[in-house]
Amino acid sequence: MDIRTLCLGILTMGDATGYEIKKTFEERLGLIFHASYGSIYPSLTKLTDEGLVSCRELSQEKRPDKKIYSITSTGRYRFLEEITKKPAPDRFRSEFLATLMFSHLLPAATIAQLIDERIADCRCKVADLQADCSDERTDTGRFMCGYGRTLYQAEIDYLTENRHLLEADALLGRRAAE
Amino acid sequence: MDIRTLCLGILTMGDATGYEIKKTFEERLGLIFHASYGSIYPSLTKLTDEGLVSCRELSQEKRPDKKIYSITSTGRYRFLEEITKKPAPDRFRSEFLATLMFSHLLPAATIAQLIDERIADCRCKVADLQADCSDERTDTGRFMCGYGRTLYQAEIDYLTENRHLLEADALLGRRAAE
DNA sequence: TGCCTATATATCGGATTGATATATTATGAA
DNA sequence: TTCATAATATATCAATCCGATATATAGGCA
Numbered sequence: 001m002d003i004r005t006l007c008l009g010i011l012t013m014g015d016a017t018g019y020e021i022k023k024t025f026e027e028r029l030g031l032i033f034h035a036s037y038g039s040i041y042p043s044l045t046k047l048t049d050e051g052l053v054s055c056r057e058l059s060q061e062k063r064p065d066k067k068i069y070s071i072t073s074t075g076r077y078r079f080l081e082e083i084t085k086k087p088a089p090d091r092f093r094s095e096f097l098a099t100l101m102f103s104h105l106l107p108a109a110t111i112a113q114l115i116d117e118r119i120a121d122c123r124c125k126v127a128d129l130q131a132d133c134s135d136e137r138t139d140t141g142r143f144m145c146g147y148g149r150t151l152y153q154a155e156i157d158y159l160t161e162n163r164h165l166l167e168a169d170a171l172l173g174r175r176a177a178e
Numbered sequence: 179m180d181i182r183t184l185c186l187g188i189l190t191m192g193d194a195t196g197y198e199i200k201k202t203f204e205e206r207l208g209l210i211f212h213a214s215y216g217s218i219y220p221s222l223t224k225l226t227d228e229g230l231v232s233c234r235e236l237s238q239e240k241r242p243d244k245k246i247y248s249i250t251s252t253g254r255y256r257f258l259e260e261i262t263k264k265p266a267p268d269r270f271r272s273e274f275l276a277t278l279m280f281s282h283l284l285p286a287a288t289i290a291q292l293i294d295e296r297i298a299d300c301r302c303k304v305a306d307l308q309a310d311c312s313d314e315r316t317d318t319g320r321f322m323c324g325y326g327r328t329l330y331q332a333e334i335d336y337l338t339e340n341r342h343l344l345e346a347d348a349l350l351g352r353r354a355a356e
Numbered sequence: 357t358g359c360c361t362a363t364a365t366a367t368c369g370g371a372t373t374g375a376t377a378t379a380t381t382a383t384g385a386a
Numbered sequence: 387t388t389c390a391t392a393a394t395a396t397a398t399c400a401a402t403c404c405g406a407t408a409t410a411t412a413g414g415c416a
Contacts, residue, residue: 009279090272090273146340216397
Protein backbone atom coordinates (compact mmCIF):
# COMPACT_ATOMS: atom_id res chain seq x y z
CA MET A 1 0.00 0.00 0.00
CA ASP A 2 1.44 3.33 -1.04
CA ILE A 3 0.35 6.91 -0.58
CA ARG A 4 -1.54 6.79 -3.88
CA THR A 5 -3.77 4.06 -2.44
CA LEU A 6 -4.32 5.90 0.81
CA CYS A 7 -5.35 9.06 -1.06
CA LEU A 8 -7.95 6.89 -2.72
CA GLY A 9 -9.04 5.66 0.72
CA ILE A 10 -9.43 9.19 2.02
CA LEU A 11 -11.55 10.04 -1.02
CA THR A 12 -13.96 7.19 -0.15
CA MET A 13 -14.93 9.38 2.83
CA GLY A 14 -15.88 12.29 0.56
CA ASP A 15 -14.53 14.67 -2.09
CA ALA A 16 -11.46 16.66 -1.19
CA THR A 17 -8.65 18.86 -2.49
CA GLY A 18 -4.98 17.95 -2.18
CA TYR A 19 -4.71 20.41 0.67
CA GLU A 20 -7.59 18.79 2.54
CA ILE A 21 -6.14 15.33 1.97
CA LYS A 22 -2.90 16.53 3.57
CA LYS A 23 -4.91 17.76 6.59
CA THR A 24 -6.69 14.42 6.81
CA PHE A 25 -3.33 12.64 6.88
CA GLU A 26 -2.23 14.85 9.76
CA GLU A 27 -5.44 14.84 11.77
CA ARG A 28 -6.76 11.35 11.28
CA LEU A 29 -3.79 9.27 10.17
CA GLY A 30 -1.09 11.00 12.18
CA LEU A 31 -0.34 7.86 14.21
CA ILE A 32 -0.29 5.55 11.24
CA PHE A 33 0.97 7.03 8.02
CA HIS A 34 2.63 10.26 6.92
CA ALA A 35 2.48 11.99 3.58
CA SER A 36 3.88 15.23 2.27
CA TYR A 37 2.66 17.47 -0.56
CA GLY A 38 5.56 16.14 -2.57
CA SER A 39 3.84 12.75 -2.68
CA ILE A 40 0.17 13.77 -2.48
CA TYR A 41 -0.03 16.09 -5.49
CA PRO A 42 1.78 13.73 -7.88
CA SER A 43 -0.42 10.89 -6.56
CA LEU A 44 -3.59 12.79 -7.42
CA THR A 45 -2.33 13.54 -10.91
CA LYS A 46 -1.52 9.90 -11.49
CA LEU A 47 -4.84 8.68 -10.05
CA THR A 48 -6.63 11.08 -12.39
CA ASP A 49 -4.66 9.78 -15.39
CA GLU A 50 -5.60 6.24 -14.43
CA GLY A 51 -9.29 7.14 -14.13
CA LEU A 52 -9.46 6.19 -10.46
CA VAL A 53 -10.43 9.70 -9.43
CA SER A 54 -12.03 12.59 -11.28
CA CYS A 55 -11.21 16.23 -10.84
CA ARG A 56 -13.22 19.41 -11.20
CA GLU A 57 -11.69 22.84 -10.93
CA LEU A 58 -13.29 25.57 -8.88
CA SER A 59 -12.08 29.13 -9.16
CA GLN A 60 -12.46 31.06 -5.95
CA GLU A 61 -12.43 34.80 -5.51
CA LYS A 62 -10.42 35.34 -2.38
CA ARG A 63 -8.48 32.07 -2.38
CA PRO A 64 -6.32 30.19 -4.84
CA ASP A 65 -8.27 27.97 -7.23
CA LYS A 66 -9.27 24.57 -5.93
CA LYS A 67 -9.09 21.21 -7.60
CA ILE A 68 -11.71 19.01 -6.05
CA TYR A 69 -11.11 15.30 -6.45
CA SER A 70 -13.81 12.58 -6.35
CA ILE A 71 -13.29 8.86 -6.36
CA THR A 72 -14.77 7.00 -9.35
CA SER A 73 -16.42 3.59 -9.20
CA THR A 74 -13.28 2.08 -10.74
CA GLY A 75 -11.32 3.79 -7.97
CA ARG A 76 -13.60 2.41 -5.28
CA TYR A 77 -13.16 -1.08 -6.67
CA ARG A 78 -9.38 -0.70 -6.88
CA PHE A 79 -9.22 0.53 -3.28
CA LEU A 80 -11.14 -2.52 -2.04
CA GLU A 81 -8.75 -4.77 -3.94
CA GLU A 82 -5.78 -3.03 -2.33
CA ILE A 83 -6.98 -3.25 1.27
CA THR A 84 -7.88 -6.89 0.84
CA LYS A 85 -4.21 -7.73 0.20
CA LYS A 86 -2.08 -8.86 3.10
CA PRO A 87 -0.61 -5.71 4.69
CA ALA A 88 3.18 -5.31 4.47
CA PRO A 89 5.06 -5.28 7.79
CA ASP A 90 5.22 -2.01 9.73
CA ARG A 91 8.03 0.36 8.93
CA PHE A 92 9.52 1.99 11.96
CA ARG A 93 12.48 4.27 12.45
CA SER A 94 13.48 5.84 15.72
CA GLU A 95 16.41 8.17 16.07
CA PHE A 96 15.66 8.26 19.80
CA LEU A 97 16.22 4.50 20.20
CA ALA A 98 19.17 4.57 17.80
CA THR A 99 20.80 7.14 20.08
CA LEU A 100 20.11 5.02 23.16
CA MET A 101 21.88 2.09 21.46
CA PHE A 102 25.06 4.13 21.98
CA SER A 103 24.40 5.13 25.60
CA HIS A 104 27.86 3.97 26.57
CA LEU A 105 29.36 6.75 24.41
CA LEU A 106 27.35 9.55 26.01
CA PRO A 107 27.40 11.24 29.44
CA ALA A 108 24.79 9.87 31.85
CA ALA A 109 23.27 13.34 32.16
CA THR A 110 22.64 13.51 28.40
CA ILE A 111 20.88 10.15 28.46
CA ALA A 112 18.79 11.22 31.43
CA GLN A 113 17.71 14.41 29.68
CA LEU A 114 16.91 12.54 26.47
CA ILE A 115 14.63 10.17 28.36
CA ASP A 116 13.00 12.98 30.33
CA GLU A 117 12.11 14.73 27.08
CA ARG A 118 10.84 11.53 25.53
CA ILE A 119 8.57 10.86 28.48
CA ALA A 120 7.26 14.43 28.28
CA ASP A 121 6.53 13.97 24.55
CA CYS A 122 4.72 10.71 25.18
CA ARG A 123 2.62 12.23 27.97
CA CYS A 124 1.69 15.05 25.64
CA LYS A 125 0.57 12.58 23.00
CA VAL A 126 -1.43 10.56 25.51
CA ALA A 127 -3.23 13.74 26.59
CA ASP A 128 -3.94 14.77 22.97
CA LEU A 129 -5.31 11.35 22.16
CA GLN A 130 -7.44 11.34 25.28
CA ALA A 131 -8.98 14.65 24.16
CA ASP A 132 -9.44 13.52 20.53
CA CYS A 133 -11.11 10.30 21.62
CA SER A 134 -14.19 12.01 23.01
CA ASP A 135 -14.75 13.68 19.60
CA GLU A 136 -14.62 10.41 17.70
CA ARG A 137 -18.01 9.21 16.60
CA THR A 138 -17.18 5.75 15.31
CA ASP A 139 -15.96 2.69 17.16
CA THR A 140 -13.07 2.53 14.70
CA GLY A 141 -12.08 6.08 15.64
CA ARG A 142 -12.15 5.25 19.34
CA PHE A 143 -10.22 2.05 18.69
CA MET A 144 -7.43 4.00 16.96
CA CYS A 145 -7.20 6.60 19.73
CA GLY A 146 -7.10 3.90 22.35
CA TYR A 147 -4.41 2.05 20.43
CA GLY A 148 -2.14 5.08 20.40
CA ARG A 149 -2.82 5.94 24.01
CA THR A 150 -2.10 2.41 25.18
CA LEU A 151 1.21 2.15 23.34
CA TYR A 152 2.43 5.56 24.41
CA GLN A 153 1.49 4.77 28.00
CA ALA A 154 3.32 1.44 27.81
CA GLU A 155 6.40 3.29 26.62
CA ILE A 156 6.20 5.81 29.46
CA ASP A 157 5.91 3.01 32.01
CA TYR A 158 8.78 1.01 30.51
CA LEU A 159 11.10 4.01 30.32
CA THR A 160 10.33 5.02 33.89
CA GLU A 161 11.01 1.56 35.26
CA ASN A 162 14.08 0.68 33.16
CA ARG A 163 15.95 3.90 32.46
CA HIS A 164 18.45 3.02 35.18
CA LEU A 165 19.83 0.28 32.87
CA LEU A 166 20.91 2.86 30.31
CA GLU A 167 22.08 5.37 32.84
CA ALA A 168 24.29 2.63 34.32
CA ASP A 169 25.82 1.85 30.91
CA ALA A 170 26.45 5.54 30.32
CA LEU A 171 28.35 5.76 33.62
CA LEU A 172 30.31 2.58 32.89
CA GLY A 173 31.16 3.76 29.37
CA ARG A 174 32.45 7.04 30.74
CA ARG A 175 34.57 5.29 33.33
CA ALA A 176 35.99 2.96 30.68
CA ALA A 177 36.87 5.95 28.50
CA GLU A 178 38.74 7.74 31.29
CA MET B 179 20.41 10.95 11.61
CA ASP B 180 20.63 9.05 8.36
CA ILE B 181 21.88 5.61 7.41
CA ARG B 182 25.33 7.02 6.74
CA THR B 183 25.57 8.06 10.39
CA LEU B 184 24.33 4.74 11.65
CA CYS B 185 26.89 2.86 9.54
CA LEU B 186 29.46 4.99 11.34
CA GLY B 187 27.91 3.98 14.66
CA ILE B 188 28.08 0.30 13.81
CA LEU B 189 31.74 0.72 12.90
CA THR B 190 32.45 2.13 16.40
CA MET B 191 31.77 -1.45 17.58
CA GLY B 192 34.48 -2.90 15.31
CA ASP B 193 35.58 -3.21 11.68
CA ALA B 194 33.06 -4.65 9.26
CA THR B 195 32.20 -5.22 5.60
CA GLY B 196 29.05 -3.85 3.99
CA TYR B 197 27.56 -7.31 4.20
CA GLU B 198 28.26 -7.54 7.93
CA ILE B 199 26.83 -4.07 8.51
CA LYS B 200 23.62 -5.21 6.83
CA LYS B 201 23.49 -8.21 9.17
CA THR B 202 24.03 -5.93 12.16
CA PHE B 203 21.11 -3.78 11.05
CA GLU B 204 18.92 -6.87 10.90
CA GLU B 205 20.08 -8.59 14.05
CA ARG B 206 20.70 -5.71 16.42
CA LEU B 207 18.73 -2.79 15.01
CA GLY B 208 15.78 -4.70 13.61
CA LEU B 209 13.36 -3.01 16.00
CA ILE B 210 14.70 0.47 15.44
CA PHE B 211 16.06 1.18 11.99
CA HIS B 212 16.12 -0.58 8.62
CA ALA B 213 18.65 -0.30 5.85
CA SER B 214 19.05 -2.04 2.51
CA TYR B 215 22.19 -2.69 0.46
CA GLY B 216 21.02 0.08 -1.81
CA SER B 217 21.69 2.57 0.96
CA ILE B 218 24.55 0.87 2.82
CA TYR B 219 27.02 0.46 -0.04
CA PRO B 220 26.67 4.04 -1.31
CA SER B 221 26.95 5.24 2.33
CA LEU B 222 30.26 3.45 2.78
CA THR B 223 31.62 4.90 -0.45
CA LYS B 224 30.65 8.40 0.63
CA LEU B 225 32.03 7.95 4.16
CA THR B 226 35.33 6.80 2.64
CA ASP B 227 35.44 9.84 0.34
CA GLU B 228 34.86 12.08 3.35
CA GLY B 229 37.65 10.40 5.34
CA LEU B 230 35.29 9.24 8.09
CA VAL B 231 36.09 5.59 7.46
CA SER B 232 39.01 3.83 5.84
CA CYS B 233 38.82 0.76 3.67
CA ARG B 234 41.19 -2.14 3.03
CA GLU B 235 40.51 -4.78 0.43
CA LEU B 236 40.98 -8.46 1.17
CA SER B 237 40.92 -11.01 -1.60
CA GLN B 238 39.60 -14.36 -0.48
CA GLU B 239 40.04 -17.68 -2.19
CA LYS B 240 36.67 -19.35 -1.81
CA ARG B 241 34.60 -16.21 -1.35
CA PRO B 242 34.08 -12.93 -3.17
CA ASP B 243 36.59 -10.24 -2.23
CA LYS B 244 35.91 -8.30 0.95
CA LYS B 245 36.16 -4.61 1.64
CA ILE B 246 36.75 -4.14 5.33
CA TYR B 247 35.84 -0.74 6.68
CA SER B 248 37.27 0.88 9.83
CA ILE B 249 36.16 4.09 11.46
CA THR B 250 38.78 6.87 11.60
CA SER B 251 39.25 9.26 14.51
CA THR B 252 37.55 11.99 12.45
CA GLY B 253 34.67 9.54 11.96
CA ARG B 254 34.43 8.82 15.67
CA TYR B 255 34.27 12.53 16.43
CA ARG B 256 31.63 13.11 13.77
CA PHE B 257 29.50 10.27 15.12
CA LEU B 258 29.57 11.74 18.63
CA GLU B 259 28.50 15.11 17.20
CA GLU B 260 25.61 13.45 15.40
CA ILE B 261 24.21 11.51 18.35
CA THR B 262 24.43 14.58 20.57
CA LYS B 263 21.88 16.35 18.35
CA LYS B 264 18.24 16.23 19.31
CA PRO B 265 16.75 13.12 17.68
CA ALA B 266 14.11 13.68 15.00
CA PRO B 267 10.62 12.33 15.77
CA ASP B 268 9.95 8.65 15.11
CA ARG B 269 8.76 7.70 11.65
CA PHE B 270 6.09 5.07 11.64
CA ARG B 271 4.03 3.54 8.87
CA SER B 272 1.59 0.70 9.37
CA GLU B 273 -0.36 -0.85 6.54
CA PHE B 274 -2.09 -3.00 9.13
CA LEU B 275 -3.53 0.00 10.97
CA ALA B 276 -4.27 1.80 7.70
CA THR B 277 -6.38 -1.20 6.67
CA LEU B 278 -8.20 -1.19 10.01
CA MET B 279 -9.11 2.48 9.43
CA PHE B 280 -11.40 1.15 6.70
CA SER B 281 -12.93 -1.70 8.71
CA HIS B 282 -16.41 -0.54 7.72
CA LEU B 283 -15.63 -1.42 4.08
CA LEU B 284 -14.52 -4.99 4.81
CA PRO B 285 -16.35 -8.14 5.93
CA ALA B 286 -16.13 -8.78 9.66
CA ALA B 287 -14.45 -12.14 8.98
CA THR B 288 -11.62 -10.44 7.08
CA ILE B 289 -11.02 -8.05 9.97
CA ALA B 290 -11.06 -10.90 12.44
CA GLN B 291 -8.50 -12.85 10.44
CA LEU B 292 -6.29 -9.79 10.03
CA ILE B 293 -6.23 -9.27 13.78
CA ASP B 294 -5.64 -12.96 14.49
CA GLU B 295 -2.59 -12.90 12.23
CA ARG B 296 -1.33 -9.69 13.78
CA ILE B 297 -1.57 -11.14 17.27
CA ALA B 298 0.28 -14.26 16.10
CA ASP B 299 3.05 -12.08 14.62
CA CYS B 300 3.35 -10.08 17.81
CA ARG B 301 3.52 -13.23 19.94
CA CYS B 302 6.25 -14.54 17.68
CA LYS B 303 8.23 -11.34 18.13
CA VAL B 304 7.77 -11.39 21.89
CA ALA B 305 9.11 -14.97 21.98
CA ASP B 306 12.10 -14.08 19.76
CA LEU B 307 12.94 -11.09 21.92
CA GLN B 308 12.63 -13.17 25.08
CA ALA B 309 15.15 -15.63 23.64
CA ASP B 310 17.52 -12.89 22.40
CA CYS B 311 17.46 -11.15 25.76
CA SER B 312 19.27 -13.94 27.58
CA ASP B 313 22.15 -13.64 25.05
CA GLU B 314 22.55 -9.92 25.58
CA ARG B 315 25.55 -9.05 27.68
CA THR B 316 25.02 -5.34 28.21
CA ASP B 317 22.33 -3.51 30.14
CA THR B 318 21.64 -1.51 26.99
CA GLY B 319 21.01 -4.73 25.06
CA ARG B 320 18.63 -5.98 27.71
CA PHE B 321 16.91 -2.60 27.80
CA MET B 322 16.27 -2.75 24.04
CA CYS B 323 14.90 -6.29 24.15
CA GLY B 324 12.65 -5.40 27.04
CA TYR B 325 11.44 -2.32 25.22
CA GLY B 326 10.35 -4.34 22.20
CA ARG B 327 8.81 -7.08 24.29
CA THR B 328 6.81 -4.60 26.38
CA LEU B 329 5.39 -2.75 23.39
CA TYR B 330 4.48 -5.89 21.46
CA GLN B 331 2.82 -7.30 24.56
CA ALA B 332 0.87 -4.06 25.06
CA GLU B 333 -0.33 -4.34 21.47
CA ILE B 334 -1.44 -7.95 21.95
CA ASP B 335 -3.37 -7.02 25.08
CA TYR B 336 -5.02 -4.01 23.46
CA LEU B 337 -6.04 -5.91 20.34
CA THR B 338 -7.45 -8.76 22.39
CA GLU B 339 -9.53 -6.47 24.57
CA ASN B 340 -10.74 -4.03 21.90
CA ARG B 341 -11.06 -5.96 18.64
CA HIS B 342 -14.81 -6.12 19.13
CA LEU B 343 -14.99 -2.38 18.35
CA LEU B 344 -13.68 -2.98 14.83
CA GLU B 345 -15.62 -6.14 14.29
CA ALA B 346 -18.77 -4.19 15.19
CA ASP B 347 -17.98 -1.46 12.65
CA ALA B 348 -17.34 -4.08 9.99
CA LEU B 349 -20.77 -5.60 10.64
CA LEU B 350 -22.45 -2.19 10.64
CA GLY B 351 -20.67 -1.17 7.44
CA ARG B 352 -21.81 -4.35 5.73
CA ARG B 353 -25.38 -3.83 6.84
CA ALA B 354 -25.32 -0.23 5.62
CA ALA B 355 -24.02 -1.38 2.23
CA GLU B 356 -26.79 -3.90 1.75
C1' DT C 357 3.49 48.13 10.14
C1' DG C 358 5.17 43.67 10.32
C1' DC C 359 4.54 38.94 11.29
C1' DC C 360 2.31 34.70 11.61
C1' DT C 361 -1.29 31.46 10.28
C1' DA C 362 -4.44 29.56 6.98
C1' DT C 363 -5.77 28.42 2.30
C1' DA C 364 -4.11 26.33 -2.10
C1' DT C 365 -1.01 24.15 -5.82
C1' DA C 366 3.35 22.60 -7.47
C1' DT C 367 8.17 21.01 -8.03
C1' DC C 368 12.99 19.63 -6.96
C1' DG C 369 17.00 17.41 -4.80
C1' DG C 370 18.21 13.94 -1.96
C1' DA C 371 17.34 9.75 0.79
C1' DT C 372 15.75 5.16 0.74
C1' DT C 373 13.56 0.72 -0.64
C1' DG C 374 13.09 -3.43 -3.07
C1' DA C 375 14.42 -5.84 -6.88
C1' DT C 376 17.83 -7.49 -9.65
C1' DA C 377 22.56 -8.95 -11.40
C1' DT C 378 26.79 -11.56 -10.64
C1' DA C 379 29.62 -15.36 -8.69
C1' DT C 380 31.00 -19.14 -5.61
C1' DT C 381 30.42 -22.56 -1.85
C1' DA C 382 28.01 -25.19 1.62
C1' DT C 383 24.07 -27.60 3.21
C1' DG C 384 20.22 -30.32 3.28
C1' DA C 385 16.26 -32.55 1.07
C1' DA C 386 14.36 -35.62 -2.52
C1' DT D 387 23.13 -38.24 -6.70
C1' DT D 388 21.00 -34.15 -7.87
C1' DC D 389 18.55 -30.16 -7.23
C1' DA D 390 17.36 -26.26 -4.65
C1' DT D 391 18.34 -22.76 -1.53
C1' DA D 392 20.93 -20.43 1.93
C1' DA D 393 25.08 -17.98 2.87
C1' DT D 394 28.90 -14.93 1.53
C1' DA D 395 29.96 -10.62 -0.95
C1' DT D 396 29.42 -6.24 -3.91
C1' DA D 397 26.84 -3.19 -6.75
C1' DT D 398 23.23 -0.61 -9.29
C1' DC D 399 18.54 1.02 -10.86
C1' DA D 400 13.74 2.52 -11.02
C1' DA D 401 10.32 3.91 -8.15
C1' DT D 402 8.92 6.01 -4.01
C1' DC D 403 8.83 9.46 -0.65
C1' DC D 404 10.27 13.47 2.41
C1' DG D 405 11.43 18.12 3.43
C1' DA D 406 12.22 22.35 1.67
C1' DT D 407 11.02 25.84 -1.22
C1' DA D 408 8.29 28.89 -4.45
C1' DT D 409 4.09 31.48 -5.38
C1' DA D 410 -0.15 34.08 -4.09
C1' DT D 411 -3.84 36.06 -1.13
C1' DA D 412 -6.39 37.07 3.19
C1' DG D 413 -7.15 37.58 8.04
C1' DG D 414 -5.75 38.29 12.81
C1' DC D 415 -3.06 40.46 16.19
C1' DA D 416 0.57 43.00 18.58
